[in-house]
């Protein structure tokens with residue numbers, strides 16, 4: 001073979017290889033613009049930044065527009081030297097069951113013992129009722145459950161311990177309602193990320209919950225972005241950014257004292273749209289000078305976000321140990337923003353697991369997630385069957 005022919009073959013081979021690599025790259029597609037991160041999980045990804053957005057003329061108040069235009073949020077640290085690998089979310093409630101069992105022995109064991117007695121007279125029914133009320137089930141659900149159990153005991157007669165257990169399991173399951181959709185919006189809709197706002201009074205565990213949820217989404221291989229719109233408490237943004245950086249999730253925050261929370265929320269969602277992430281989670285303040293101010297602020301944050309994307313989920317975080325007080329808070333919040341789900345935290349620290357039932361029934365909003373400890377992965381999707389099992393099998 002002549003040298004020229006060999007040269008031609010080599011050149012042709014190089015051109016062919018280049019074409020194949022080029023086509024492969026095109027086929028793989030590009031999710032984000034150059035300069036923005038392609039996944040939140042690469043430690044060396046540059047964080048997205050962008051100019052402050054301008055207000056729009058779609059009928060939202062001037063104040064809201066100014067909030068959007070004044071945004072000066074910036075992205076906090078997105079990388080950490082060693083990224084943690086969060087535990088998968090599936091089956092977490094079952095895995096964390098011991099935490100519930102420990103705190104809810106009184107409810108499950110108490111009911112089983114009472115219902116397994118040879119003779120269930122009025123005094124026993126009173127005790128059953130008291131046990132349920134003490135577990136924070138609420139008056140309405142308690143009387144409904146007692147009526148149902150009385151009817152069944154009368155019709156079906158007294159049974160052995162196994163039968164009593166399965167009767168209780170059936171009735172508690174019905175009460176908590178296994179048919180309710182408890183999924184949390186975390187899928188992109190057309191060209192927008194899912195937007196999740198997290199609200200609740202201070203100290204209930206909002207920031208911690210967002211951090212834990214970010215880990216759940218990362219475990220599901222989703223791109224996540226956090227927005228630190230709790231500008232009331234200076235350390236809150238730092239706390240949120242730290243949670244994010246542990247799993248390579250960036251946080252949009254403002255370094256300005258007392259920055260407008262709506263601006264930060266706007267910037268976060270804008271970055272999320274530009275970076276084509278799957279889900280943006282916005283943390284909010286739980287404390288302001290007064291209740292009216294807080295509620296106004298939450299409404300404003302939501303309206304400002306909605307200039308660019310629908311708010312798919314408003315999660316209200318409630319501390320399970322606060323009982324009835326938590327319910328009163330919930331009512332106030334649901335007047336300000338349309339709450340779509342409850343995260344019940346600190347369920348590991350209370351024997352009052354019945355609050356799950358009371359909250360759902362009184363608010364008409366499902367419990368979607370439960371916090372079962374301070375650990376990074378101590379948050380579980382709420383599963384009715386696992387929850388009832390934990391109550392009864394302690």
Ligand SMILES: Nc1nc2c(ncn2[C@@H]2O[C@H](COP(=O)(O)OP(=O)(O)OP(=O)(O)O)[C@@H](O)[C@H]2O)c(=O)[nH]1
Pocket residue numbers: 200201202203204205206207208209230233236285286287344345346347348349370371372373374378
């Ligand atoms: N035992 C237990 N502790 C929890 C749980 N969730 C949160 N906590 C703790 O509750 C405390 C308050 O949590 P934060 O996330 O700071 O609360 P926050 O609602 O963001 O508070 P503000 O930013 O002041 O509004 C922290 O010490 C958390 O570790 C849980 O499920 N179980």
